Amino acid sequence: MKTITTHDAKTHLSRYLAEVEEGGRITIARGKKPVAMLVPIKSIKKQVRPKVGNIKGPRYEFPDNAFKALNEEELKEWGL
Numbered sequence: 001m002k003t004i005t006t007h008d009a010k011t012h013l014s015r016y017l018a019e020v021e022e023g024g025r026i027t028i029a030r031g032k033k034p035v036a037m038l039v040p041i042k043s044i045k046k047q048v049r050p051k052v053g054n055i056k057g058p059r060y061e062f063p064d065n066a067f068k069a070l071n072e073e074e075l076k077e078w079g080l
Contacts (some may be wrong), residue, residue, distance in 0.1 A: 001022075001025045001026070001027060002019075002024065002025075002026045002027070003026070003028075003029055003034065004016065004026055004027070004029070005026040005028070005029060005030075005031075006028060006029070006030050006035075009028045009038075016038060020039065021040060023040060024040075025037065025038070025039050025040040025071075026039075036071055043044050054056050056074075
């Protein structure tokens with residue numbers, strides 16, 4: 001584990017963050033006294049959304065009557 005000063009941490013933060021992203025651990029010290037630790041956090045798995053058109057699971061087929069016109073009684077039920 002690497003120990004750095006607060007001045008180094010402020011000056012080279014991007015460099016140290018890159019080290020931590022690769023799994024490193026860095027102790028930040030004020031003088032010779034350690035005061036903080038820079039450690040990687042557990043990454044949250046991103047859920048990959050399927051691209052448009054890619055279907056997960058079996059393909060769904062609409063029944064033939066799904067797009068038929070509504071009769072008078074059905075229209076009244078919908079308030080049309």
